[in-house]
Structures are given as C-alpha cells and as structure tokens.
Amino acid sequence: MNHIRNFCIIAHIDHGKSTLADRLLEYTHTIKVTEGQMLDDMDLERERGITIKSHAIQMEYEYGGEKYVLNLIDTPGHVDFSYEVSRSIAACEGALLVVDATQGVQAQTISNLYMAIDNDLEIIPVINKIDMPNAMPEEVADEIIDLLGCKREEIILASGKTGEGVEDILNAVVERIPHPTGDENAPLQALIFDSVFNSYRGIIAYFKIVNGVMRPGEKVRFINTKKEYMAEEIGVLKMDMIPRKELRTGDVGYIVSGIKNAVEVKVGDTITTVANPSDCAIEGFEEVKPMVFAGVYPIETEDYENLRTSLEKLQLNDASLSFQHESSAALGFGFRCGFLGLLHMEIVQERLDREFNMNVITTVPNVSYMVYDKHGNAQEVHNPSSMPDPTLIEHVEEPYIHATVITTSTYIGPIMTLCLGKRGELVKQEFIAGNRVEIQFLMPLGEIVIDFYDKLKSISRGYASFDYHSAGFRPSKLVKLDILLNGESVDALSTLTHVDNAVTLGRRMCERLKDLLPRQQFDIAIQAAIGGKIIARETVKQVRKDVLAKCYGGDVSRKRKLLEKQKAGKKRMKQIGNVQVPQKAFLAVLKLDE
Secondary structure (H helix, E strand, O other), X not given: OOOEEEEEEEOOOOOOXXXXXXXXXXXXXXXXXXXXXXXXXXXXXXXXXXXXXXXXXXXXXXXXXXXXXXXXXXXXXXXXXXXXXXXXXXXXXXXXXXXXXXXXOOHHHHHHHHHHHHOOOEEEEEEEOOOOOOOOXXXXXXXXXXHXXXXXXXXXXXXXXXXXXXXXXXXXXXXXXXXXXXXXXXXXXEEEEEEEEEOOOEEEEEEEEEXXXXXXXXXXXXXXXXXXXXXXXXXXXXXXXXXXOOEOOOOEEEEEEEEOOHHHOOOOXXXXXXXXXXXXXXXXXXXXXXXXXXXXXXXXXXXXXXXXXXXXXXXXXXXXXXXXXXXXXXXXXXXXEEEOOHHHHHHHHHHHHHHHOOOEEEOXXXXXXXXXXXXXXXXXXXXXXXXXXXXXXXXXXXXXXXXXXXXXXXXXXXXXHHHHHOOOEEEEEEEEEOOEEEEEEEEEHHHHOOOHHHHHHHHOOXXXXXXXXXXXXXXEOEEEEEEEEOOEEOHHHOEEEEHHHHHHHHHHHHHHHHHHOOOOOOOEEEEEEEOOEEEEEEEEOXXXXXXXXXXXXXXXXXXXXXXXXXXXXXXXXXXXXXOOOOHHHHHHHHHOOO
C-alpha cells in the first residue's frame, strides 16, 4: 500500500491535460503513444478535441530504487462534465493542477481546485505549454501562488508536447501525494466510481478499494442496491483490462460479475463481501443535480423501448444523465431527460445516434421551476406543458446561479452588457493579476441554458472563461408561451419565459418557423400565445394551382365558379390536413439569434 499513488489531472478545458497524460504514459513505458490523446478513446472526443469521460489507467514507475504503482485518472475540463471530475476526485489522494502558460488560471480551474481541496487532496501545481512562444510562466506562477498560497519552487514547469518536466511531475507524485490509507484486515469496502457496458460480459464496474481485500470467486454485495453477485474476474486497468488474483486496499481496478441490468449498478455505491460484510457504505459521494431538462422522443414510435434500453446503457457510462417517462400530444411517448448543460445534451444526442443508432427529436431545453398555488402547495415543474392553469398559480420561482467569469479588462464592457441583458445582477468585480479580472453575477439559470456560453466566447474572442454553481430559487414573473399551428398547440415548442421577453421571443419564434415550415395546399397560421391572448402571428401561404389556365375566355362567372370550387376544397383540406413540423424547426428555436 505504501507504494501506491492515486491521482487525477484537473484543469480548464484545452489546457493540455490529455497530451500531458500521454507523456506520463510514454515516460513510464506503459504504452507506446501512436497518436495524440491516447486516453480519449471515443470518436466524439477525438473530433471535438475535448475529454468527455474520465479515464483510469495504471502506470509503474521506479523511483529511488523502488517500484511504485501510479493510478492516473484523466478528467474532462468543460463545466458540463464537472460531475465526472467529482467522481474521479472521490477515488484519489492527490491531483495535478494543470494551468496553461499562455492563458493563466481560468474559471473551471478554480472550480475543480475547490472541489479537490474539499476532498483533502494534495495539490501539485503544474504550468503546462511552457514551450509556446507566447508563454508567460512568471505571471501564471504569481496567479497560482495567489490561488494556492504555495511556494514558487513547488510549481513544476512542463510541456506536454516536448516532454519537458515529465520526470519532475512523476517524482513529485511519489514524494508529495500520500499513499492510500485503509485497513487490509477490515471487511471489504470498495467505492464504484464508474461503469461501462460490454455486450459480451455485461456491466463492468470500476472501483477503488478503501478497506479490505478482493479476490475472484468471492460472492460480493452492492450495499445500496442490496444485490449479490459472484466476482467472476477482477483486475487492474491499463490500456486493456489485466486480470489479477487479488486486489488490496488502495488499488484501483474493475470487476466483472455478469450483471445484465443497468439499474443494478449505481455510481457511488459500495461493494463488500457476503462472507465478511461491512455494515456501512462509504460516505461523501454526492448525487448529481441536473441543470437543464429536455424531452427526448424517438422519431418512430415503435423505437420507444429501444430508446429506453439505449438511455439505460448510456447512463451506466454517464451517471450525470437522468431520465423519466413522459408523453406528448405532438410527439407520442418519450423521456424527459436531465442534463448538466447544453454541451452535455448535445453529446448525449450524438452518442445515442452513433453508439445505439437511435435517431431522436429533442424538445426546447428548459430548467425546473417551483410553482406555488393559492393554497401554498409547491410543485416542481420540468416541462411547460405540465404547468397548472394560470388562474390557480400564486407565484412561480426560478433557479438562480452564481456565475463567475474570468477575462481580460478589454472585454469587461461587452460581458457586462451580455450578463445584464440576461437579467443578471453584478455581485462583485476584482482584478486577479495584471489585467485579468474576475466578475461574479447572480443570474437566472433559464437565461444561460441556450446560447449564453457561445455568445460569451464570441464577444470575448475566446478570452473569457465561465463557471457556475446553484444559488437556490427566487420568485419571478414567468409566463408560458405557446406556439399554435392552425389553432392547435404544439407542446414540444412551448416554453417558459420572463414576462419582459415574451413578446419579442414569440415574434422571433413565429418568424423563424415561417421560414422553416414547408408550404402546404392550405394556409398555415403560426401564432404565439400567452394563455388566451395571441401576441404574434405569421402565415405560411398555401401552394396554389392555376385553375384558371384551362378557362380560355368566356364569361367571368365561369372563372368565379372554378375559384369558388377551389376555395371549398382548400377549406376542407385545412380541416383534415395536419402540419408536419420538421426536426430542424425544433432545433432552430435554440438558435434564434443566428
């Protein structure tokens, strides 16, 4: 146990942690690095250049004539995947805090750092990308010293590209990070921090042993779900899974026990043995709180069960995804899914398509609101269509967030305008170092879920970083905005919005839908309504056939007769005709400003 070190890499998005992980794997001769970001094994991660999943891998390193086992967990950097980071931190004793020498400390760096400090992790600060021509190692070191209160000589200068400083990092991991503590003779307690689905072997759980010893062939129990299984195979995680005869306290590994049902494995659960069980689960593992909700529906109704299975398998690999059944008049049966943010929602949609071949329609994303009726009863509403009648509502409360933006002083003006335009309230503004400034806002979550992050990046030319955490609920004047097509409400396009924004949003939605709906044989009236009041209208004109072409001359009454006949046909068609809303119309509502 004294020769084991468990550590993770935390950093803001795009600060080079996956490349640095490659160098560590190469230096310890764990694998031969054939291409960049070896731990990012998902196609999506390679294409977008971001880490979506945490990846655990074991390295062996010789230091001072003794062999050490280093378990590394590479984590994502984007704010939408912070739950992955919290799970990795729960399985470690130390963390490498990687900061880009060209960009300095960013918002997500601070957020992940506080998460690590809350878990009592030993922090090793690393300044990466020092080989870049525009690197500012001295200024960045000052920022880290202000943030951590460490000594300048404790900061390691490194480059993931050239491999400089990699040996110093490995030495620091062995010297500074404490070895796992635990009792090998105590009953087994192993914390599950991730799981994957394998179509041949069932569900494979990844864990860290906190106390005790695990051996294959033993009967194990999952404490929270109270299910019992046979440990068919256990082992450690390298690029492949390597079976072992036993895993001891402090080890990070995997267990194959032939579990078929996705619901039976919960991330954060504790594994113990049936022969010598532990009476309590490991504490301190928090439940995920979804921030953004959207309806996900199969395009073909018969794919409903397949979609359920796909979501369950995806939830194994991404515990921050939550879903429950719902039905819609326009879209049939589907699921109301909870996501951590808009990028998370986009990634889940992509993964459903690629990994499970599921083509889905996603409704307008929204957040959850607290609705209080006249009797003082509270009800949580995730979906505009489940809002009670406006006459029964006393008031509505919406979720607020504490938002932190770190940028250079050049962009303070435009960022202030953006945040205040989104109903934000300035809490404080302070300079960190040089011309870098930290601005804190109190903002409604509903205002940032759709396009806030993209706008922030474009107005600051990528120089602003953003992070947020929940700040509870506050009363707000919200109304339900309905979109009607030929007088029929399309519940998938309904949205809850602030009273001040309702009219402009209604107009913009109608105009956008007018461009996107295909023309029919009859007029389509697109209306935006609040309750019974219509606030905007557009009309998609009918496609007309020239019925007068065959009428060559003669009395005007002959022309009138043909036109009246056509008019009656159009009227009848409008009564029985239904309007098909293309999928791009649902998605276009998200991008109204483009």
